[in-house]
Amino acid sequence: MNEAARQHRLVVAAPPHVHGPGSCRSIMLWVVGALAPAALWSVVQMGSPALITYGVCIGTALAVEAAWNALARKPQTVTDGSALVTGLLLAMSLPPLTPWWISAVGAAVAIVLGKMVFGGLGWNLFNPALVGRAFVVLSWGGVLSKLPSKGWFRAIDVAGSGSLDAISGATRLAIAAADRAAKGGYRFDLAAQYQPLLFRNLEGSLGEVSAALLILGGLVLIWRRIIDWRIPVGYAGAMAALSWAFGSDPIFNVLAGGVLLGAFFMATDYVSSPMVPNARLVYGIGCGVFNAVGRFFGSMPEATTFAILFMNGLAPLLDKIFMPRTFGWVKRNG
Amino acid sequence: MLRSAFRGGIHPPDMKQATAGRAIERAPVPERLVVPASQHIGACCEPTVEPGQRVRRGQIIASIDAFVSAPVHSPVDGEVADVGECLTAAGMRVPAVTITPDAEQDFESWEPVEGGEPAAVVRSAGIVGMGGATFPSAVKLSPPKEFTLTTVILNGCECEPYLTCDHRLMLESPERVLRGGRIMQEALGAKRLVIGIESNKPDAARAMKTAAHGTGAEVVVLPTKYPQGAEKQLIWAILRTEVPHGKLPAAVGALVHNVGTAAAIADAVDLRKPLMERVVTVTGRVARPGNYLVVLGTLVRDLIETAGGFVGEVERVIAGGPMTGPALGSLDVPVTKGMSGIVVLGPGDAAAPVDADQPCIRCGRCSEACPMFLQPFAIGTYANARLWDRTEQVHALDCIECGACAYVCPTRRPLVQLIRLAKAELTARGVRP
Numbered sequence: 001m002n003e004a005a006r007q008h009r010l011v012v013a014a015p016p017h018v019h020g021p022g023s024c025r026s027i028m029l030w031v032v033g034a035l036a037p038a039a040l041w042s043v044v045q046m047g048s049p050a051l052i053t054y055g056v057c058i059g060t061a062l063a064v065e066a067a068w069n070a071l072a073r074k075p076q077t078v079t080d081g082s083a084l085v086t087g088l089l090l091a092m093s094l095p096p097l098t099p100w101w102i103s104a105v106g107a108a109v110a111i112v113l114g115k116m117v118f119g120g121l122g123w124n125l126f127n128p129a130l131v132g133r134a135f136v137v138l139s140w141g142g143v144l145s146k147l148p149s150k151g152w153f154r155a156i157d158v159a160g161s162g163s164l165d166a167i168s169g170a171t172r173l174a175i176a177a178a179d180r181a182a183k184g185g186y187r188f189d190l191a192a193q194y195q196p197l198l199f200r201n202l203e204g205s206l207g208e209v210s211a212a213l214l215i216l217g218g219l220v221l222i223w224r225r226i227i228d229w230r231i232p233v234g235y236a237g238a239m240a241a242l243s244w245a246f247g248s249d250p251i252f253n254v255l256a257g258g259v260l261l262g263a264f265f266m267a268t269d270y271v272s273s274p275m276v277p278n279a280r281l282v283y284g285i286g287c288g289v290f291n292a293v294g295r296f297f298g299s300m301p302e303a304t305t306f307a308i309l310f311m312n313g314l315a316p317l318l319d320k321i322f323m324p325r326t327f328g329w330v331k332r333n334g
Numbered sequence: 335m336l337r338s339a340f341r342g343g344i345h346p347p348d349m350k351q352a353t354a355g356r357a358i359e360r361a362p363v364p365e366r367l368v369v370p371a372s373q374h375i376g377a378c379c380e381p382t383v384e385p386g387q388r389v390r391r392g393q394i395i396a397s398i399d400a401f402v403s404a405p406v407h408s409p410v411d412g413e414v415a416d417v418g419e420c421l422t423a424a425g426m427r428v429p430a431v432t433i434t435p436d437a438e439q440d441f442e443s444w445e446p447v448e449g450g451e452p453a454a455v456v457r458s459a460g461i462v463g464m465g466g467a468t469f470p471s472a473v474k475l476s477p478p479k480e481f482t483l484t485t486v487i488l489n490g491c492e493c494e495p496y497l498t499c500d501h502r503l504m505l506e507s508p509e510r511v512l513r514g515g516r517i518m519q520e521a522l523g524a525k526r527l528v529i530g531i532e533s534n535k536p537d538a539a540r541a542m543k544t545a546a547h548g549t550g551a552e553v554v555v556l557p558t559k560y561p562q563g564a565e566k567q568l569i570w571a572i573l574r575t576e577v578p579h580g581k582l583p584a585a586v587g588a589l590v591h592n593v594g595t596a597a598a599i600a601d602a603v604d605l606r607k608p609l610m611e612r613v614v615t616v617t618g619r620v621a622r623p624g625n626y627l628v629v630l631g632t633l634v635r636d637l638i639e640t641a642g643g644f645v646g647e648v649e650r651v652i653a654g655g656p657m658t659g660p661a662l663g664s665l666d667v668p669v670t671k672g673m674s675g676i677v678v679l680g681p682g683d684a685a686a687p688v689d690a691d692q693p694c695i696r697c698g699r700c701s702e703a704c705p706m707f708l709q710p711f712a713i714g715t716y717a718n719a720r721l722w723d724r725t726e727q728v729h730a731l732d733c734i735e736c737g738a739c740a741y742v743c744p745t746r747r748p749l750v751q752l753i754r755l756a757k758a759e760l761t762a763r764g765v766r767p
Contacts, residue, residue: 009649010648010649010650010651010661010662010663010664010665011649011650011661011684011687012661012662012663013650013661013684013687014660014661014748014750014751015652015656015657015658015659015660015661015737015750016656016657016658016685016737016740016741016750017650017652017656017657017659017661017677017679017684017685018346018495018656018657018683018684018685018741019685019740019741019746020344020346020741020742022742022744023744023745023746024692024695024744024745026744027695027697027744082695120693121693121695122693122694122695122696122745123693228698270695270696270697270698271695271696273696275696275697275698275701275709275711276698276701323709324701324707325707326579326706326707326708326729326732327566327570327576327705327706327707327708327732328566328576328577328578328579328580328581328706328732329578329579329729329732330576330578
C-alpha cells in the first residue's frame with residue numbers, strides 16, 4: 001500500500017518519541033554504585049565473613065525473585081536491579097558474622113513478603129530490605145546481638161587507654177545506651193568517637209564501617225537527583241535535634257548505628273516513601289523522630305528499622321495530606 | 335533580561351543545530367497536491383469546486399458557514415483533478431481536493447491593500463494557529479465582550495526539539511511577525527505586545543528586538559525549557575499569572591498567537607493574501623535538512639524528496655515535534671496549516687516502544703516534570719484500574735499532553751496515553767474542565 005512506509009517499516013507510536021536518560025535499572029545501579037565504597041571498605045576491614053554475608057543476601061534475593069516469577073508464570077523481573085539493591089541493603093544492615101542461613105532467610109523474606117506478595121516492584125507498602133531485617137531481628141535477635149568477636153573485631157577503647165575486655169563485642173551505641181540508662185554519665189567522650197565512626201567502625205552491621213563513605217554515596221545520589229535531599233536531611237536533622245534535646249551528643253547519634261544507612265538508602269526507597277516534596281520532608285523528620293525516641297526510650301538502641309517501617313505505613317497518608325494544588329486551581333481574589 | 339521559568343518542565347536535547355542555520359527556501363511545487371478541506375479545529379469545510387475546474391492561487395476551494403472554522407484556498411494555479419477524501423497526519427479521513435498545478439506559478443503578485451476589519455479579513459484568509467493547535471485565528475480576534483484584553487503575546491518559544499521554522503521566520507522576517515502582532519494589538523485594544531523567545535535562539539531575539547525598537551513592543555527572552563511554548567506556561571512566564579482551571583487565557587487578559595500565525599495575519603491584512611503555504615522544518619535522517627516554504631497539500635513523500643530523501647535506516651516519521659507530534663504510518667499525507675515539521679528518526683534516535691506494562695516505582699519524576707503540577711503517575715494508575723472518578727479527582731482534565739511525564743519516566747510507562755484515555759472517558763461522561 002505504501003512503498004516507502006513498507007520499505008522502511010515505519011513505526012507508528014504515540015508521542016513523545018524521545019525519552020530522557022535514565023531507566024529503572026540505571027537508577028538501581030546508581031544506588032549500588034553509591035553503596036559500593038562503603039560495602040567494599042567493610043569487606044576490606046572484615047574479610048571473608050563480610051563477603052559471605054553479601055554473597056548470601058544478594059544471591060538469595062536474586063534467586064528467590066527469579067524463582068517466584070518462574071513459579072507464578074510472571075514476566076522475569078530479576079534484571080531490573082531492585083532485588084540486587086534489596087540484597088545489598090539487607091546485607092549492610094546485618095553484622096558480618098550473621099550465620100549464612102539467617103542471611104538467606106532474611107533475603108527470602110525481603111523479596112517474598114516484602115515485595116512479591118504485593119505484586120512486585122512498585123506495589124509494596126514497606127521497604128523490602130527492612131521487612132527482611134525486621135523478620136530476622138524479631139526471630140533471632142539474641143543470636144544477632146551475641147555474635148562472638150574475632151581477631152578483626154576489636155575491643156572498643158572507650159577510655160582511650162588500652163582495651164577493655166569487659167565491653168568487647170558491644171557497640172559504642174549499646175555502651176552509650178547502658179550509660180544513659182544507668183544515669184551515671186557517659187563512660188567515654190561521645191565526641192571522641194566521631195573519627196572511628198566516620199572512617200573505621202568495626203562493630204555493629206556491615207553498613208556501619210564508615211559513616212563518611214555512606215555520606216559520600218548519599219551525596220552522589222542527591223547530586224544525581226536520584227534521591228530527594230529532603231528525606232535524609234529531615235531524618236538526620238530530626239535525629240540530631242532530638243539527641244541534643246535529650247541531652248546526648250547530636251553528631252555521635254547521627255553517625256552511630258544505622259541512621260545514615262537508613263536516612264540515605266532505606267528511607268529514600270521510592271516505592272515505600274512519599275512522592276510529594278513536602279510529604280518527603282515530613283516523612284524524613286518522622287523517621288528521625290521515631291528513630292530517636294526508639295533509641296532513647298526503647299528497649300533497643302538500634303531503632304532505625306522500625307522507625308522507617310512505621311513511616312512507610314504513613315507515606316500514602318502524607319502524600320494525600322501534602323498533595324500540591326494543580327496549576328490554575330488557585331483561589332483568585334480579584 | 336532572562337525571566338525565570340515556569341515550575342516543572344524538562345530539558346530534552348534540542349537537536350536544532352541541523353536546521354537552525356538553514357535559510358528558508360521555497361520547496362518545488364509537486365505534480366499533485368492533496369488539499370484537505372479540514373485543516374483546523376472546528377467544523378470541517380466542504381469542497382466548493384468540481385473535478386476538471388480551473389483554480390487560481392488564493393481562490394477558495396472549501397468552506398463552511400460556521401463560526402469556529404476556516405476556509406481553505408487553492409495554494410496554486412491549476413486544475414482540480416479530483417474531489418474525494420484523504421488521510422491526514424492525525425490519522426483521520428477528511429474531504430480533500432486534489433489539484434494538478436500548472437507548470438508555471440506566480441508566487442509574488444500581491445499588492446498592498448488598505449483598510450478592512452482585521453477579524454473579517456483574517457477569517458476569509460483561512461488563518462489558523464500555526465503552532466500546531468490550528469484554532470481559527472479570527473475567533474480569537476472576536477473575544478466575548480466581558481473580557482478586557484490587555485496583552486497580546488506572540489509565541490516564538492519553539493520549545494519542541496528539532497523544529498526551527500519559527501526561529502528562521504523571526505530571524506528572516508521580523509517585521510512581518512511584528513506587524514501581525516501590531517494588527518492584533520490594535521484590533522483588540524490591548525496595552526501590551528510581548529514576543530516570548532527561548533534563550534536558545536539569541537539571533538532571532540536580536541532580530542525581533544531590532545524590529546521592535548521604538549514601537550513599544552517588548553521582546554522577552556525566556557529560559558530554554560520544555561514546554562515553555564505551552565500557552566499557559568508562556569502566559570505565566572510573561573504575566574506571572576495562572577490561567578484559571580477551565581478558563582481561556584482571555585480570562586487573565588491575555589491572547590497568545592504563534593509567530594507564524596502573526597506573519598500570516600500581516601500578509602492577510604496588508605496584502606489580502608490567504609494562508610496557502612507555510613514554513614516546515616524537515617530534519618533528522620534526510621539528505622538536506624532545512625526549513626522549506628511549502629505549499630499546503632504537498633505530500634510528505636514529496637517534501638522528503640525535496641529534502642534529498644531518507645538517509646540510512648528510518649524508523650519513524652513524525653509530523654511536528656517529537657514530544658507531541660504523531661508518527662506517520664503513511665507518507666501520503668499532506669502538509670497542512672498546523673504542520674511545523676517533519677522529523678525523521680532512525681533506530682536509536684527515538685525511544686524504543688515499550689512492549690509490556692511496566693510498574694510505577696513512585697520515583698516522583700513525573701510530578702516534578704509536570705508543568706501543570708499534576709500527579710501523572712496517579713492518573714495513570716487510576717486509568718489502568720478504570721477508576722475514572724478518581725482520575726477526575728486528581729484533575730486529569732487539566733493535562734496539556736506535553737509529554738514531559740512520559741519523557742522522564744524511568745520505567746517508560748505510557749503516561750500520556752493513559753491520561754488521554756482518562757480525559758476521553760471523562761469527556762464522554764460530560765465532565766467539563
